[in-house]
Amino acid sequence: MDQQLDDLxxxxxxxxxxxxxxxxxxxxxxxxxxxxxxxxxxLRFNELRRRVDGVSEKMLSQTLHALERDGLVHREAQPTNPPRVDYELTALGREVAGRLLALIHCVEGAMDDVLTARARYDETRGAL
Incomplete structure (x- = not known):
């Protein structure tokens, strides 16, 4: 996946x-x-919903469908009563998620600088 952009x-x-x-x-x-x-x-649906704090049931369902369609998430329905549905990443999903997590960690690690920049921006713009 480290191809030059021109080669894609x-x-x-x-x-x-x-x-x-x-x-x-x-x-x-x-x-x-x-x-x-x-x-x-x-993770099961409700476990995932608790982990992704703030997402509605409808939005999580739509998101999972889109990610499953793109081949990033696998949905496994168990024929039990009540039905059990588990979601997991495919190999492609793991690769993409790993790269996303690197970005997430970068953002989280830079938050002190971001908050300082926001405060400075707000002070400057508020003074105009």
Missing amino acids: AYDVFAKACPSRATLEHVTGRWGGLTLGALYEGS
């Missing part, structure tokens, strides 16, 4: 490229958090 068959910067929709699913608010949560291991 798809171009996310092109409006009609199908990779753009996948990038939106992965980097959207709930997609990235869902992938990150599943990196820790298989």
Whole structure:
């Protein structure tokens, strides 16, 4: 996956490229958090919903469907009563989630600087 951008068959910067929709699913608010949560291991729907604090049932369901369709998440339904459904990352999903987690850790590690920059920005803009 460390190919040069020029060597790739798809171009996310092109409006009609199908990779753009996948990038939106992965980097959207709930997609990235869902992938990150599943990196820790298989989770049931409600476990995942608790882990991704703030996501509604509807949004989590839509997010999981999109990620499953993109081949990043595998849904395993167990024929039990009540039904048990587990979600886990595919090999591709693990690769993508690993890269996302590196970005998440970078952002979390820079939050002191970000908060300082925000305060400085707000002071400057508020003074105008």
